[in-house]
Amino acid sequence: MEFDDAAKKLAELGHPVRLKVFRLLVQAGLEGLPVKAIQAHVGIPNSTLSHHLAHLVSAGLITQTREGRILRCRASYPEIKQVLDFLLQDCCAGVVQIQG
Amino acid sequence: MEFDDAAKKLAELGHPVRLKVFRLLVQAGLEGLPVKAIQAHVGIPNSTLSHHLAHLVSAGLITQTREGRILRCRASYPEIKQVLDFLLQDCCAGVVQIQG
DNA sequence: ATTTCTTTTCTATTATTCTAGAATAATAGT
DNA sequence: ACTATTATTCTAGAATAATAGAAAAGAAAT
Numbered sequence: 001m002e003f004d005d006a007a008k009k010l011a012e013l014g015h016p017v018r019l020k021v022f023r024l025l026v027q028a029g030l031e032g033l034p035v036k037a038i039q040a041h042v043g044i045p046n047s048t049l050s051h052h053l054a055h056l057v058s059a060g061l062i063t064q065t066r067e068g069r070i071l072r073c074r075a076s077y078p079e080i081k082q083v084l085d086f087l088l089q090d091c092c093a094g095v096v097q098i099q100g
Numbered sequence: 101m102e103f104d105d106a107a108k109k110l111a112e113l114g115h116p117v118r119l120k121v122f123r124l125l126v127q128a129g130l131e132g133l134p135v136k137a138i139q140a141h142v143g144i145p146n147s148t149l150s151h152h153l154a155h156l157v158s159a160g161l162i163t164q165t166r167e168g169r170i171l172r173c174r175a176s177y178p179e180i181k182q183v184l185d186f187l188l189q190d191c192c193a194g195v196v197q198i199q200g
Numbered sequence: 201a202t203t204t205c206t207t208t209t210c211t212a213t214t215a216t217t218c219t220a221g222a223a224t225a226a227t228a229g230t
Numbered sequence: 231a232c233t234a235t236t237a238t239t240c241t242a243g244a245a246t247a248a249t250a251g252a253a254a255a256g257a258a259a260t
Contacts, residue, residue, distance in 0.1 A: 007116045014111025015218090016104060023191045035237060045220050050238055052218090069227040069236050080192055084184070091123045092180055115248090135207060145250050150208055152248090169206050169257045 012059040025075040032074030112159040125175040132174030
């Protein structure tokens with residue numbers, strides 16, 4: 001993973017709302033969640049949530065697919081794995097070791 | 101690791117200058133580096149670097165110890181390990197597995 | 201004591217981010 | 231066509247962050 005890309009992903013994850021949303025989506029699994037379900041969970045206005053989701057999409061941390069009028073959001077597992085790999089290998093080699 | 105603490109650490113690491121400095125310090129090992137050596141590496145003015153170092157200190161990602169008139173900076177290994185643990189266990193359980 | 205070296209603090213400027221109300225768009229059911 | 235649902239875009243104010251020059255502080259050497 002490119003350095004600047006890793007920095008961007010870390011920065012986006014660094015916002016409490018976005019970290020909460022991202023964690024929720026990871027824990028939701030491959031099925032993901034509609035925006036509305038996310039909103040119910042985090043309890044902030046539509047427009048604010050949409051702004052944060054756009055951030056996560058732009059960083060490549062989540063993906064969105066339209067299903068009729070709902071928009072389903074999913075965590076991008078390969079991307080988060082790459083962030084972890086960056087931290088573990090390129091940045092913090094020797095501190096801990098990754099497997100899988 | 102507390103959620104908000106993890107978010108703060110991720111946010112601080114999300115700035116390119118700070119990520120670069122942090123990586124440099126991790127790679128410098130237990131010996132760490134004086135501020136001046138860091139400055140030579142990143143090539144930004146004193147005051148700007150000092151500002152970013154203060155951020156990293158406040159997030160607990162680095163520590164500073166005075167040695168005469170130089171100030172030695174070191175990466176805080178336990179703290180970064182906790183961030184990784186948070187991402188791996190609390191946030192991204194099942195995506196990858198940690199060891200050590 | 202003065203000078204030198206290292207780093208921070210102060211101060212100001214510029215830029216970015218966060219937030220959310222209002223309006224708009226897209227889809228689907230009646 | 232009308233209505234309801236879901237979500238985004240627009241807009242702007244408030245808050246926060248980034249940058250760096252200048253001055254100051256702390257420590258050692260001459």
